[in-house]
Amino acid sequence: MTEVTLSRRGFLRSACCLAAAPIFTPVTFAAMPGDNRFVTIVLRGAMDGLDLVQPYDEAGFARLRPTLALTPDKGLLDLDGHFGLNPAAAGLMPLWKSRELAFVHAVSTPYRDQRSHFDGQDMLESGGEHVAEEKTGWLNRALSVIPRSDDRKAIDVNTSTELILSGPNDVDVWASDSNLRTAKDEMQLLMRLYAGDPIFANAMDEATRANGAAMAAEPDGKRAERIVDVASLTGTMLKGEYRIASFSITGWDTHVGQAGQFRRPAQDLAQAISTLKATLGPTVWSKTVVLAMTEFGRTVRQNGSGGTDHGTGGCAVLAGGAIDGGRVLGRWPGIGDGKLLDDRDLMPTADVRELAAAMLYRQFEVTARDLTTKIFPGLSFDKASQFLRA
Numbered sequence: 201m202t203e204v205t206l207s208r209r210g211f212l213r214s215a216c217c218l219a220a221a222p223i224f225t226p227v228t229f230a231a232m233p234g235d236n237r238f239v240t241i242v243l244r245g246a247m248d249g250l251d252l253v254q255p256y257d258e259a260g261f262a263r264l265r266p267t268l269a270l271t272p273d274k275g276l277l278d279l280d281g282h283f284g285l286n287p288a289a290a291g292l293m294p295l296w297k298s299r300e301l302a303f304v305h306a307v308s309t310p311y312r313d314q315r316s317h318f319d320g321q322d323m324l325e326s327g328g329e330h331v332a333e334e335k336t337g338w339l340n341r342a343l344s345v346i347p348r349s350d351d352r353k354a355i356d357v358n359t360s361t362e363l364i365l366s367g368p369n370d371v372d373v374w375a376s377d378s379n380l381r382t383a384k385d386e387m388q389l390l391m392r393l394y395a396g397d398p399i400f401a402n403a404m405d406e407a408t409r410a411n412g413a414a415m416a417a418e419p420d421g422k423r424a425e426r427i428v429d430v431a432s433l434t435g436t437m438l439k440g441e442y443r444i445a446s447f448s449i450t451g452w453d454t455h456v457g458q459a460g461q462f463r464r465p466a467q468d469l470a471q472a473i474s475t476l477k478a479t480l481g482p483t484v485w486s487k488t489v490v491l492a493m494t495e496f497g498r499t500v501r502q503n504g505s506g507g508t509d510h511g512t513g514g515c516a517v518l519a520g521g522a523i524d525g526g527r528v529l530g531r532w533p534g535i536g537d538g539k540l541l542d543d544r545d546l547m548p549t550a551d552v553r554e555l556a557a558a559m560l561y562r563q564f565e566v567t568a569r570d571l572t573t574k575i576f577p578g579l580s581f582d583k584a585s586q587f588l589r590a
Contacts, residue, residue, distance in 0.1 A: 232443035236487045236563040239445045243494035245452030249515020253303045257282040265502045283528050288463040291470030299526035304516040308548035315510035320495030325364035329578045340367030345570040431472040435479025458507040473519045486521035513546030558587035
């Protein structure tokens, strides 16, 4: 008997009452007109941007981080004579050298002082100015205003919809490790059973379509179990009808023993971006922008446990063939006396929402008015944005 693997979270929950298994990272896809692609990667846990891109030439950096600060003679990969890349992310260096990678230092959302992961991620994904101000995600709202978009279907690979995707536009859900194996005759029975119910029929249709795309990306039936698998699946689906994708990389909350803990997520980030480029191929990669961002940065001073605590100013990563990289962007505030926020955090000098807005403007011609009123309410953004030159 031939089996069809069906994995549509909403369908499983509402129609079959099966509990979805946990998954380590979510992926969201959306079909858009045109050839440009846009990928967001949420770095959950507050990535320490000062560890990923270290200001090794900054006076006092080594004193503030006695066991975390590196120099080129201790393995740090020099970028421009002032900043250096953590060797755990060495897989990104080819992209840096080909000017397909940039870092944006000292960015943050408007979130300040509270330093809660939950609130910080709410701000990052909702795009609002205050916690819980926006009830939907900015990526979902963007689907409503991208010009000439008559197909706004999205797919979320997760056991629960991420806030960045939540909103009024339809979402398909595909969970990489949640399967319902159904024979063809059983599938036909379900389709006839739900044909008269628009909600169930729509869920069934979404499940079938989303799973078909995913299985086409993984013809051997292999499920996405590693970040390289997720990135490969994402790249394959972006080569098809999808133009927007989003997934997360976890493990950045490094309060203790950061030198060791930081290595794995940094390697995952490098693998994810490198795999995306390899999977997309040169033509599609040349039309792609990847934006990796985190809810907030970490303290400039390392703590007594060899880690860092929740801070404010952080670092975003831009990659893709559509950017002019090979640069550390943003206005660097310095870390000397009197230059830190609350005498502990990297001072934010730009709003990470402006960076995201610039990428939507460039990739999908979203107007500045829609960006500042519908997607990121209250944001200051116009054609003079520094990030449009990235």
